[in-house]
Each structure stands twice: as structure tokens, then as C-alpha cells.
Amino acid sequence: MRHMNNRLLWDESWIINYSDILPPTEQLDMNVSSLNLIVATSKNYASLSSNKAGPELGVYKKELYAMKRLHKPSFKLTKQVRIEVRQIRRLYHPNLALFVGACVKAPNIVILSRYYSKGNLANTLQAKDIPISWPFKFSFANDIISGLSYLHAQEIQHGRLKIQNCLVDDRWSIRVSDFAIPSLRSLNTASDVNGLSHKSCEVWKAPEGETLSLPADVFSYGIIIIQIATRCDLAMDEIDNLATIQMEWKNLLMRNQLGSVEDRCPCPGAIGALVESCLAMEPSNRPNAAVIKKQLRKLNPYKLNAVDLMMAMMEKYSKTLEVMVAERTKDLIAEKQRTDELLHGLSIINNTLVDIVSNVDCISCEAMLPKQVADDLRMGRPMNADTFETCTVYFSDIVGFTVLSGKFSAMEVVVFLNKLYSCFDTIIDKHDVYKVETIGDAYMVVSGVPIRNGNKHAVNIANMALDLLHESKTFKIPNMPNESLKIRIGLHTGPVCAGVVGIKMPRYCLFGDTVNTASRMESHGEAYKIHMSDETKNCLLMECNENDYHLIERGFIDVKGKGPMRTWWLEGKRKNTNITYLPGQIS
Numbered sequence: 024m025r026h027m028n029n030r031l032l033w034d035e036s037w038i039i040n041y042s043d044i045l046p047p048t049e050q051l052d053m054n055v056s057s058l059n060l061i062v063a064t065s066k067n068y069a070s071l072s073s074n075k076a077g078p079e080l081g082v083y084k085k086e087l088y089a090m091k092r093l094h095k096p097s098f099k100l101t102k103q104v105r106i107e108v109r110q111i112r113r114l115y116h117p118n119l120a121l122f123v124g125a126c127v128k129a130p131n132i133v134i135l136s137r138y139y140s141k142g143n144l145a146n147t148l149q150a151k152d153i154p155i156s157w158p159f160k161f162s163f164a165n166d167i168i169s170g171l172s173y174l175h176a177q178e179i180q181h182g183r184l185k186i187q188n189c190l191v192d193d194r195w196s197i198r199v200s201d202f203a204i205p206s207l208r209s210l211n212t213a214s215d216v217n218g219l220s221h222k223s224c225e226v227w228k229a230p231e232g233e234t235l236s237l238p239a240d241v242f243s244y245g246i247i248i249i250q251i252a253t254r255c256d257l258a259m260d261e262i263d264n265l266a267t268i269q270m271e272w273k274n275l276l277m278r279n280q281l282g283s284v285e286d287r288c289p290c291p292g293a294i295g296a297l298v299e300s301c302l303a304m305e306p307s308n309r310p311n312a313a314v315i316k317k318q319l320r321k322l323n324p325y326k327l328n329a330v331d332l333m334m335a336m337m338e339k340y341s342k343t344l345e346v347m348v349a350e351r352t353k354d355l356i357a358e359k360q361r362t363d364e365l366l367h368g369l370s371i372i373n374n375t376l377v378d379i380v381s382n383v384d385c386i387s388c389e390a391m392l393p394k395q396v397a398d399d400l401r402m403g404r405p406m407n408a409d410t411f412e413t414c415t416v417y418f419s420d421i422v423g424f425t426v427l428s429g430k431f432s433a434m435e436v437v438v439f440l441n442k443l444y445s446c447f448d449t450i451i452d453k454h455d456v457y458k459v460e461t462i463g464d465a466y467m468v469v470s471g472v473p474i475r476n477g478n479k480h481a482v483n484i485a486n487m488a489l490d491l492l493h494e495s496k497t498f499k500i501p502n503m504p505n506e507s508l509k510i511r512i513g514l515h516t517g518p519v520c521a522g523v524v525g526i527k528m529p530r531y532c533l534f535g536d537t538v539n540t541a542s543r544m545e546s547h548g549e550a551y552k553i554h555m556s557d558e559t560k561n562c563l564l565m566e567c568n569e570n571d572y573h574l575i576e577r578g579f580i581d582v583k584g585k586g587p588m589r590t591w592w593l594e595g596k597r598k599n600t601n602i603t604y605l606p607g608q609i610s
């Protein structure tokens with residue numbers, strides 16, 4: 024054992040050649056990825072605090088370290104220094120900063136320690152945007168007293184215990200730094216030499232003047248507790264002498280008690296008593312570190328260290344996040360459904376709006392698409408115009424609408440059209456048809472587009488037309504009980520081209536002569552009648568028997584822009600057809 028001790032005493036593996044330490048900037052080409060990150064983090068922390076000075080950094084064997092430069096023109100590596108170095112090399116505690124080695128050739132006397140990237144506790148406490156709840160405050164206080172009682176258990180006095188020497192590691196644990204090796208440290212530090220030592224560095228000093236003693240460290244610890252509890256840099260706030268500190272700090276703590284729940288100390292009285300005992304004027308009246316550690320553990324209702332706290336916090340956040348994600352997903356689904364309804368033209372509210380808008384001659388505002396077309400658009404599939412060999416187009420119009428609407432106010436017209444077309448929309452839902460649009464009092468429907476249905480489109484449209492006509496006969500015009508609604512219906516069958524037009528309000532439109540002819544069938548028709556072209560009649564008969572529908576030939580009529588056309592009246596549908604369809608039938 025003795026032999027081992029001797030070997031460690033003379034072992035010089037801790038001595039570092041100053042020229043082997045490189046400035047961090049020269050390391051950029053070394054591809055130490057974490058290095059830049061660490062340096063960046065340290066900059067962030069420095070800027071958070073008024074104490075902008077971080078440690079001098081150096082890279083040794085590709086690792087980044089904190090350098091503490093001691094200024095002396097000459098230095099002798101005495102046996103005492105070796106004994107102290109052996110002592111510090113034997114120390115190991117999770118709350119103590121790690122000693123790495125030292126350069127001992129004057130004028131470059133440097134102590135190298137592990138670099139803790141999160142800065143010192145002063146920075147952390149002063150950064151008001153970092154929320155520090157009482158569980159964290161207890162954790163910090165507990166870490167420091169654990170490190171200190173470990174040192175004291177080995178009769179090692181710290182001598183400079185202050186929040187600048189309490190470093191925050193990656194796990195938010197505190198590492199007490201700059202302890203031991205007093206013969207080395209007795210050399211002036213940079214801050215001492217440059218007169219940078221701020222008043223805040225002095226508040227920690229015990230009133231007896233003697234700093235290298237165990238009770239002096241306890242006094243310093245009392246000051247740290249005040250700083251942690253109040254997050255107040257005592258000297259900065261001009262309460263830099265002991266008498267004012269003792270008068271003021273409880274007020275500061277009490278002020279926090281009025282703040283948010285997180286800011287409130289769970290045991291202000293007990294914390295006050297602990298601090299007072301640490302700050303006792305008579306050093307021998309101060310408790311020792313081991314006792315404080317025990318007291319603090321008793322006082323701490325949370326019993327969690329920083330890692331546990333972080334885990335608990337993360338768990339809480341991830342739960343909150345899950346709830347938020349679930350809520351957002353629900354909103355998203357609801358929104359998608361709403362969009363679908365709008366796009367598919369199934370929303371009654373939307374219909375109302377469209378009708379309102381169309382009534383004021385703004386026909387381009389209708390924003391509806393067939394479901395599969397909307398789905399294609401949503402999935403980003405290209406939308407090309409499509410040609411349909413055959414389909415049947417329906418047009419209807421209210422006879423004398425202009426005269427009728429002259430008897431109403433604008434709002435009454437809107438209410439009337441909305442009532443009528445809501446009713447029509449419900450009826451057309453029962454047929455395999457697609458409503459293309461309503462333009463003022465005109466109503467346009469197609470079958471066979473966008474879903475092809477062979478030759479069934481004429482039957483579908485004929486049945487629907489009979490239904491709509493039937494409905495219109497019983498329809499009550501609001502506020503006009505004696506007035507009946509006269510509609511004129513026109514049908515034509517033929518090819519169309521269909522596609523989406525527009526970007527802002529995309530609409531599914533039909534193009535081609537079939538549309539114009541269907542419109543002409545309507546305009547050349549008569550009130551209460553369904554007027555159809557020869558093409559529609561032929562297509563109708565392809566799907567049913569001659570007698571299923573009651574058709575009356577109108578003969579040839581001269582259709583504007585088309586010349587003579589043979590047309591038909593669809594009067595009704597006979598009973599007992601195999602088509603399960605009742606309204607609109609005639610006996």
C-alpha cells in the first residue's frame with residue numbers, strides 16, 4: 024500500500040506538455056463534430072449571463088478541456104505540490120469537476136479540467152428564460168452539499184465555494200470545481216491578476232476572513248442556498264454585505280411565495296433556518312456539511328435528482344404532446360370531412376351559400392367537385408379533361424322567374440331558391456346523377472358523368488326529371504299560397520367533354536354541343552313539361568320497354584342555332600314496370 028502511495032506520488036502522467044494543448048479553433052479541421060457544438064453551447068450560455076467570461080478552452084488529445092491559467096513567473100514542483108496532486112487524483116465523486124492534469128513549466132502554469140458545456144450555476148440562475156422549479160433547486164442544492172461533504176469527509180477545504188465554481192453538467196447535475204491543490208492555486212488566478220474579480224465573487228467569503236476552513240465553506244454554501252432559492256445574484260442587486268443580505272433575502276424568498284406555484288418554496292421556514300445556521304457569525308456554530316446534507320434530504324419533499332426530474336418532465340411533455348397530437352388529428356379529420364363535403368357539394372349550408380351567391384349573378388363562386396375528382400386532386404394526381412361518349416344532360420328553369428322575383432325582396436328570393444333547391448338536391452341524391460350547377464333559377468344535372476353507367480343515364484335522368492316535376496307541382500312558394508311553381512325541363516343525350524377548370528375555385532364543368540342542345544330543349548319546352556330530344560328518347564328505350572314511359576311525340580320543331588329537331592314530351596311512367604320507382608308515375 025505504502026509502495027503504491029509512493030508510486031502515485033512520483034507518477035508524472037498528469038503533467039501535460041503545454042505545447043500539446045491546441046487552441047479550439049485549430050481543431051476545426053480535426054473533424055471533432057461534437058467540439059463545435061460544445062463551443063457553440065458555451066457561447067450561448069455565456070451570453071445568457073452578465074458574467075460573460077467562460078473558461079479558457081484548449082484541446083488536448085482531441086478532447087476539449089477547461090484551462091485555468093495561474094500567473095507566476097517561476098514555479099517549483101515541490102513534494103507538497105505532488106502530495107496535493109496525488110490527493111486530487113484520488114478523488115472521485117459525481118458532483119465534483121474532474122481534474123485532468125496540469126502544465127507545470129513557468130510561465131505556463133495551467134490546470135486542465137473536464138469542460139462542462141452548460142456553464143456555471145450563476146449563468147443558469149440568471150437566465151430568466153430557463154424555468155427552475157423547486158424540485159430542480161433542491162436537486163442543485165443537494166448536488167453541491169454532496170460534493171462538499173465528500174471533500175470535507177477527507178478534510179479537504181474548498182476555499183472558493185461560490186456559484187461560479189458550481190458547473191452544470193450535461194445531466195443538469197452540479198459539479199463543484201476549483202478545489203484542492205492549494206499550493207498550485209495559491210498562485211494568482213487570471214481574475215485576481217486582472218482585477219476582474221467582481222463583488223459578486225466576494226459575498227461568499229465568510230466574515231472571519233479565513234476562507235480555507237471547513238466552516239468557511241459552510242458559510243459559502245449558505246450564500247449559495249440563498250442564491251438558488253431567490254435566483255438573485257446578491258452582489259448584482261447591491262445587497263453585497265452580510266447585514267443587508269441577512270435582512271433582505273427572506274423578503275426575496277417571500278416575494279416568490281406570491282408568484283406561480285413552481286416558484287413557491289415548499290418549506291420557506293425550514294430553508295430560512297438552515298441558511299441562518301450556515302451564516303452564523305461564529306464558525307463553530309455552523310453545522311457541518313454531512314449534517315446539512317441530511318437536513319436537506321429531510322426537507323426535500325421531491326426526493327428526485329436532476330435526471331429523474333428531466334425524465335418526469337419529458338414523460339409529462341410527451342403525454343401532453345400525445346394529447347395534443349390526438350386533438351390535432353381529430354381537428355384534421357373534421358376539417359378533411361368538411362373539405363370533402365364542400366368539394367363534393369353535399370353540404371346544405373354550402374348549397375345555401377352557392378344559391379345566395381348565384382342569385383346575385385356571381386355564378387363562378389360555386390366550388391364543388393365530384394368525389395372521385397376531388398380525391399384525385401387531393402392526392403395530386405393529374406387532372407386531365409375526359410371525353411364521355413354518351414351521357415344525358417338535364418336543364419330546368421322556373422317559368423316567369425323574373426316576374427315572380429319582382430314580387431319578392433332580394434332576401435325572400437334567396438330563401439325561396441334555397442328552399443326549392445334544397446328540396447331538389449334531396450331528390451337527386453336518390454338517383455345516379457351528378458348536379459353540375461345552379462345558375463340563378465336554372466338547375467343543371469348530368470348522368471353518365473363523371474361515372475360512366477352504360478346507357479342507363481337516360482333512364483336515371485328521366486326518373487329524376489319526373490320526380491322533380493312532381494315535387495315542383497306541390498312546392499309551396501313562401502308567402503304566395505295561391506301561386507304555383509312552374510318549371511320547364513329539357514333533356515338531351517350525347518357526348519361531352521368534362522374537366523376541372525380554375526385554380527382558386529376549381530369547378531367541374533361539362534363542355535360540348537350536348538350541353539347547349541339540352542339547354543335548348545329546356546328553353547323550347549313548356550311549363551310543367553319534360554321536353555326531350557330524339558337521342559334521349561332512343562337511349563331511354565334501349566334500357567326499358569316501349570310502354571314503360573308515357574312519351575308523346577311533339578314532332579319537328581325549329582331549334583335556335585340547330586334547325587329542325589324531332590322532339591318528345593315525357594308525360595310519365597307507367598305502373599308495374601320492373602323499375603322500382605314510384606314518384607312521378609302516371610296511371
Ligand SMILES: Nc1nc2c(ncn2[C@@H]2O[C@H](COP(=O)(O)OP(=O)(O)OP(=O)(O)O)[C@@H](O)[C@H]2O)c(=O)[nH]1
Nearest residue numbers: 076077078089137138139140142143183187201212
Ligand atoms: N462552461 C464552463 N464554464 C466553466 C468551466 N470551468 C470554469 N468555468 C467558468 O469560467 C469562468 C472562469 O473560471 P475561473 O478562472 O475558474 O474563475 P472563477 O471560477 O470565476 O473564479 P475562481 O475559480 O475562484 O478563480 C467562470 O465563470 C467559471 O464558472 C467549465 O468546465 N465549463
Ligand SMILES: [Mg+2]
Nearest residue numbers: 187188200201
Ligand atoms: Mg472557478
